[in-house]
Amino acid sequence: MPEGKIIKALSGFYYIETEDTIVACRGRGNFRNKKITPLVGDEAVYSVEKSGEGYLLEIKDRKNELVRPPIANVDQAILVFSAVEPNFSPNLLDRFLVLIEFNEIKPLIVITKIDLCNETQLQSVLEYVDYYRQIGYEVCLTSSKTEEGLEKVLPHLADKISVFAGQSGVGKSTLLNAINPELDLKTGIISTHLGRGKHTTRHVELIKIGEGLVADTPGFSSLEFIDIEAEDLSYCFIEMREKSQECKFRGCTHLKEPKCAVKEAVENGEITTERYNHYVSFIEEIRDRKPRY
Numbered sequence: 018m019p020e021g022k023i024i025k026a027l028s029g030f031y032y033i034e035t036e037d038t039i040v041a042c043r044g045r046g047n048f049r050n051k052k053i054t055p056l057v058g059d060e061a062v063y064s065v066e067k068s069g070e071g072y073l074l075e076i077k078d079r080k081n082e083l084v085r086p087p088i089a090n091v092d093q094a095i096l097v098f099s100a101v102e103p104n105f106s107p108n109l110l111d112r113f114l115v116l117i118e119f120n121e122i123k124p125l126i127v128i129t130k131i132d133l134c135n136e137t138q139l140q141s142v143l144e145y146v147d148y149y150r151q152i153g154y155e156v157c158l159t160s161s162k163t164e165e166g167l168e169k170v171l172p173h174l175a176d177k178i179s180v181f182a183g184q185s186g187v188g189k190s191t192l193l194n195a196i197n198p199e200l201d202l203k204t205g206i207i208s209t210h211l212g213r214g215k216h217t218t219r220h221v222e223l224i225k226i227g228e229g230l231v232a233d234t235p236g237f238s239s240l241e242f243i244d245i246e247a248e249d250l251s252y253c254f255i256e257m258r259e260k261s262q263e264c265k266f267r268g269c270t271h272l273k274e275p276k277c278a279v280k281e282a283v284e285n286g287e288i289t290t291e292r293y294n295h296y297v298s299f300i301e302e303i304r305d306r307k308p309r310y
Contacts, residue, residue, distance in 0.1 A: 018062045018063070019035060019040075019062070019065075021033040021060075021061060022034050022060055023056065023057050023059045024057060024223040025220065026055065026221060031061070031073055033063055042072055042073045043073070045072055045073060045074065055073055055076055056088055056221075057087070058079075058088045058178050058223065059076050059090065060076075060077040061073055061074075061075065061076055062074045062076075083120060083180070087221060091120075091180050092122070093122060093124065093125055093180075094124050094125070094181075095125050095127055095180070096114070096125065096183055097127045097187050097189045098127070099128070100128050100130050100138060100142045101133050102186070103184065103186055103187065105128065105141075105145065107292075108295055111292065113183070114254075115299060116240065116242070118252070118253040118255065119244070119249065119253050125156075125173050126154055126157070127170060128142060129192055130160065131165065131166070132163050148289055148292075152255055152256040154255075157169045157170050159192065161188055161191040161194075167192075167196055174231065175228035175229050176228060176229060177230070180232045181193070193226065197226045242299065247270065247300050247303050247304055250300050250303065251296065254292065256288050257279050257288065260282050262278075263278035265277070271293075272297065279293070
């Protein structure tokens with residue numbers, strides 16, 4: 018049976034891309050019975066009947082799946098943050114990183130609008146960039162206007178499914194168009210979905226940019242830690258994940274426990290006080306969350 022990747026879901030049809038064509042398929046009733054919802058990004062088995070109608074037969078195992086946006090098998094999240102206009106927000110970036118790490122998706126941090134920075138603003142951003150790189154994250158500094166740094170972003174898209182995310186106004190759509198001017202007519206769609214934060218997308222679609230696929234979605238429409246428990250949170254801070262193994266007590270929350278390696282790392286400057294404070298505020302938010310019934 019032929020196989021391919023679902024690149025679009027719209028009006029009850031799933032569009033499967035193969036090496037040489039795109040096939041529109043309907044889902045069989047057994048998907049509903051098994052409570053399986055095919056998602057964009059799924060690798061699927063399908064058939065085409067004599068009438069020419071295509072049908073999904075099987076969804077291959079997923080390596081991950083997101084609820085908002087509804088997409089599967091995401092390889093990386095491009096977290097787009099502006100240096101200014103709006104000002105760079107480390108708290109919001111850490112919130113995104115927690116959600117990405119929890120879903121075991123590789124992040125790429127892209128800082129836009131560096132051409133608009135004065136010397137003081139740029140130095141402040143660079144201090145954050147140095148720390149994120151130090152703990153293991155890839156960071157690209159870019160300007161869509163001058164095209165500085167764009168050549169460093171494009172190779173990261175190759176052979177991957179990427180989701181772009183970030184607050185409204187940071188220049189996600191401008192970045193995409195600067196990377197690939199051939200998008201042209203899709204500018205309005207991407208601007209609405211990815212750049213202006215209106216979140217009016219009624220379907221998810223994978224679009225080709227360079228050698229990769231980018232999810233045309235509004236990004237993460239919910240930034241709440243709905244599925245993350247307090248004991249999971251330190252795993253989502255990669256520098257704490259490593260230090261946690263040195264804590265005296267198993268299951269250490271890094272708040273009040275004695276001989277906590279994470280708190281020691283904060284005191285000696287290995288972990289920044291700001292990142293630790295974000296961790297504390299996030300864990301309080303999770304603990305204050307109303308229970309779901």
